[in-house]
Amino acid sequence: MRDQILAETFVELADTLVDDFDVVDFLHQVSMRCVKVLGVAAIGILLTDQRGRLQVMAASSERSRLLELFQIQTNQGPCAEAFHTGRAIAVPDLAEAADRWPRFTSHALNEGFVATHALPMRLRATVIGTLNLFHTEKGLLPEETLRVAQALADVATIGLLQARAIRHHETLAEQLQTALNSRVIIEQAKGVVAERHGLGMDEAFDRLRGAARSGSRRLSELARAVVEGTGRV
Template sequence: MSREQHIVRTFLELADTLVEDFDIIDFLHQMTVRCQELLDVTDAAVFLAHPGPHLHSPAPCDPGPGLQRVLDTACLQGPALEAHRTHRSVTALDEAETAARWPEFAQHRQAAGYTLATALPMRLRRNNIGSLLLLRTGHKPLGADDLSLAQALADAATIGLLQARTIRQQHTVHEQLHTALQSRILIEQAKGVLAARQNITLNEAFDAIRQHARHHRLLLSDVARDVIDNRLTPAPAAAQPHTTEADAE
């Protein structure tokens, strides 16, 4: 397979996030593997934004202790965090400058044998989701072509992850709507059962179910299910004890 074919296949992989069994950890692992294969780098890691000021890095498969310490520190300081905050690429070249700006990161990077570190933002318009960190053991900076390709890979991964998040959110909304519909059907059935059982109107039956649910701090759907399955017969609302402020505490 030529390098051009490998690049094309990689972009297709990064776009394939709409499958039902999408696995984000496997996706990020493949992203780092492809970076190592296509770019002049030793290791790569993806950092994702977390609530709070720091990043989180799903670790690559079986990282050595040196790389793991670099990744742990990079979540708190260093080019990965800087690229995420500034929305631009950041390269740690000069040893003295790196040590002055990010002392712990510089220490662990040097101990692990890495001489260069470059981070690229993962951002699409207002969606800023993290950064891509590239680590090298040589002394030659990444070339312009490799930097451009790395940013393109980061952009493609960002789009893929945002698509996957949108699909998950849509599924959540659909599930909530389905649950609400099923609960409404259940409550309507319980109203009919209770109205026939008590010889009351449907409105009175619903008031009885609602008052019972409030007094016992239950969901309407749970009370409705008990009316149907367990022959629960709430008294008409006027005959039930009212919920007081003390009950609600």
């Protein structure tokens, strides 16, 4: 069953050669599929904007999204280190990394995460972000699982670059900046939906994404309509 799910995941992540390719929705799909395939507690994805700064682009839960934001704000943590070095960073026990990243480890432990792996999203020498795995149990992932995780990160990276190739007038930085702008609108729409229906942020996002898919609309397009009051979810 796991092999079947893994095969389906790679096929889905490779299918980015479409006119209505949505970077934000694609990366959310990556995060949710990774949780299912790798058996980790949560996933976060960071990509660089036009100025070379890391930004949160997707997360499997609100807890992991906020933790990723905290890493960026404090400029410390395994994800930033994996990006700058281009190497995978494994932390089997975050409590033992308190001297290395004191503010990050304290925040992560408070959120219930006790171990992490940060994997670079790269193609050859080009690193465009990181795929970050968070765990609620101490220890390292098996080597086989880590190889699968890095393969998923690599396929996602190729998918993004492949999507850029069919829009050759855009640079990767411009494409990711557009996606970042969409992410901001989506976060605003999540807040509107959460307030309107009394939902948590994860539930609000699921509702927003489900409405976009059922209505064959881009997620960012529907989110903007919700924020502007011309669409309801």
